[in-house]
Amino acid sequence: MKKSLKAVAGVLFSLSLLVAGCGQEASTGNTGGQGSATAGSSMTKEAGVFTFAASGEYQPFSYFKDGQLTGFDIEIGNEIAKRLNLTPKAVTSPFSGIIAGVKEGRYDAAIASHAITEERKQQIDFADPYYLSGGQLFTRPDGTTSTLEELKGKEVAVALGTTHEKMAREYTDNIKTYDSDVTALRALEQGKHDVVITDSVVGEIAIGQGLKIKKSGAPLSEVQHGIAVRKGNTELLNKINEVLKQMHEDGTYKQLSEKYFQRDISKNE
Amino acid sequence: MPSISHLTEEFFRTLPFFWKPLLLTFELTVASVIVGSIIGLFVALLKVSKFKLGQIIANVYIMVIRGTPLIVQIFVLYFGFYKMIDLGQFWSAALALAIHSGAYIAEIFRGSIQSIDKGQMEAGLSLGMSSSQTMRRIILPQAMKRSIPPLGNQFILSLKESSLAAFIAMDELFSLARRLSAETFDEMTYFLIVALYYLVIVMIFTYVVHRMEKRLAKGDV
Numbered sequence: 001m002k003k004s005l006k007a008v009a010g011v012l013f014s015l016s017l018l019v020a021g022c023g024q025e026a027s028t029g030n031t032g033g034q035g036s037a038t039a040g041s042s043m044t045k046e047a048g049v050f051t052f053a054a055s056g057e058y059q060p061f062s063y064f065k066d067g068q069l070t071g072f073d074i075e076i077g078n079e080i081a082k083r084l085n086l087t088p089k090a091v092t093s094p095f096s097g098i099i100a101g102v103k104e105g106r107y108d109a110a111i112a113s114h115a116i117t118e119e120r121k122q123q124i125d126f127a128d129p130y131y132l133s134g135g136q137l138f139t140r141p142d143g144t145t146s147t148l149e150e151l152k153g154k155e156v157a158v159a160l161g162t163t164h165e166k167m168a169r170e171y172t173d174n175i176k177t178y179d180s181d182v183t184a185l186r187a188l189e190q191g192k193h194d195v196v197i198t199d200s201v202v203g204e205i206a207i208g209q210g211l212k213i214k215k216s217g218a219p220l221s222e223v224q225h226g227i228a229v230r231k232g233n234t235e236l237l238n239k240i241n242e243v244l245k246q247m248h249e250d251g252t253y254k255q256l257s258e259k260y261f262q263r264d265i266s267k268n269e
Numbered sequence: 270m271p272s273i274s275h276l277t278e279e280f281f282r283t284l285p286f287f288w289k290p291l292l293l294t295f296e297l298t299v300a301s302v303i304v305g306s307i308i309g310l311f312v313a314l315l316k317v318s319k320f321k322l323g324q325i326i327a328n329v330y331i332m333v334i335r336g337t338p339l340i341v342q343i344f345v346l347y348f349g350f351y352k353m354i355d356l357g358q359f360w361s362a363a364l365a366l367a368i369h370s371g372a373y374i375a376e377i378f379r380g381s382i383q384s385i386d387k388g389q390m391e392a393g394l395s396l397g398m399s400s401s402q403t404m405r406r407i408i409l410p411q412a413m414k415r416s417i418p419p420l421g422n423q424f425i426l427s428l429k430e431s432s433l434a435a436f437i438a439m440d441e442l443f444s445l446a447r448r449l450s451a452e453t454f455d456e457m458t459y460f461l462i463v464a465l466y467y468l469v470i471v472m473i474f475t476y477v478v479h480r481m482e483k484r485l486a487k488g489d490v
Contacts, residue, residue: 096451103454123454157438161451176358176438177448187438190351192358 043235044108049089050081052227053107055159056092057180060205060260061113072260076130076227077111079252083243094179096161099123102228108236110228113199115163117223125231127240129224131257131265135164136200138188139216145195146217157184157193163223164197182206189213201261222268271458279458280465283449287466290445295470297359297431297441301366302424308367309374314404316379327375334372340433342369347437362434370427377423381415382408414485421478425471432467442466 044050054062054073062071074090081088093101098110102124113133116126139145145154151171158165160177168175178184181198185206188196196203200219207213227244229237247253248266257264271279312330315323334342347361356364385408393403435444446463450456 096447097456100450100454100456120454160447176440177444178438179436184438186348190348191355192351 043233043239044086045105046089048087050077050084050086050109051089051091051107052077052081052109052111053091053093053098053101054110054112055095055098055180057182058095058113058199058202059182060201062090062092072131072256073111073113075256075259076247077109079247079256080111080240080243083246084239095159096179099161099228102230105230108229108233109240112228113225114228115223116226117163117166120228123231124228125233125237126226126228127237128244129226129266130244131225132222132268133199133201133225133265134222135167135197135220136203137216137220138185138196138198138203138213139194140188140191141212141214143194143214143216148220151195154194156195156197157187158197159184162198164199167220168197185211185213201265271455271461276458276461279455280462283459283462286445286449287442290440290442291466293439294428294431294441297363297366297434297439298424298428300359300363301370301427301431304364304367305370305374305423305427306420308371310378312371312375313378313382316375317382331372331375334369339365339369339430340436343433343437358434358437358439362431362437362439366427366431366434369430370423373423373426374420377416377419378412380419381412384415385411417478417482417485421475421482424478425474428470428474429467 054069054071054077056062056064056069058071058073060071061073062069064070069090069092077090078088091107093107095112098107098112099114099120100123101107102110110124113131114120114126116129120126137145137148145151148167148171151168153174154172155174155176156168156172157176157178158168159181160179162181164181165175165177176184176187176193178187181196181202184193184196185198185203187193189211195216196213197220200215203213203215207215227240229240244253247256253266254264257266263269312327315327316331318324343362343365346356346365347358350356350361389407389411390400390403393407394400398406431441432443434441435447438444442463446459449459453459
């Protein structure tokens, strides 16, 4: 009994040391960041660092490849940071919580493929659009639903907090929400739901990876997507707009876009 | 932090939306508690039996289930097993919860069975009852009574853990809170409101269990 008590105490003690060690490391990292803040601006949450959020579950815009967060949105964010002489720090969060996170100042920006909507504009400010894309209905290969009107009586799966969810709710109440569009597509393939609405590019990539689903019907309306920053942070907003413009002018944007989509997605197909 | 008046206002505004999710959370919990208790009792009996293979099965079950997170078990049942058996959303979540709590309930039952004085079994045997008869008529009724407080605890855990079903797109309480916060960009308000729902249900439940304990304790000397 006494022996085992000692063993438990030993394990607890070494664990607490481990935790304390981690805490220390983090705090030194922090002061390091503050030390390098020579710009003296409060444009970002952590001086010298550009913290931006994406879902990390939205291939090809943000996803993990070999454990590394990457994708079109992430590369755009890294490029912005580079041109503003900031260290990029991409973080992931469930899509539905990203706007709230920007609002509360947890992230400097959201580069997470947010469609620009009036509703969102009331919460945050959008930079100039950075790409144009639209929703699309997806079904299993034998599915027949091809218009929004036909959603009635069907079970629709969408990612929580997306404009696709909002659109679906106008036509039916039978909606299942997942954290990620890709998970919704996988559940669709497994026969758990009838239809998924997501971005056409995201669905195409999933099909390309072997998911047995198909595009159904015509593309839904195309919308502009924007980078979101906290309301009132005009300094950052202007700088992002400036950088986006530069990236278009010097061809960096086109290059990035072609890398992921084989075309320039700031323009109509 | 949202203000109290804002919270109250939103609480009453969203009240009608909460009925259906509340019912679903309740159904999930009840289904998982019933199935979990059956599993738990069965596994506990295996564990106290003299049947070696049964003991091994029970031990492995408890080890694997207690050793893996519930969210993983839910995802395995929901996304992993669909090719063998399609359990559907409700039963994927309910069964995962049942199998999960079953492992803990088994330990509760085992503990209370073993806490009954050995003399009781001997007395039953000397009266000419078989060991399974003694177990059924003498030991289990007493053990059940002792199981009630820890079981109540376990049921509260199951209720709260049912919130994980939100991640397989079930429209239960937590899922609604997430939806409302995504719609309004006002996260704190709805997470606090849903916390209140859980708290109230748990309080009601705790009261019921407490009453049951008292009632059953009347028989004790």
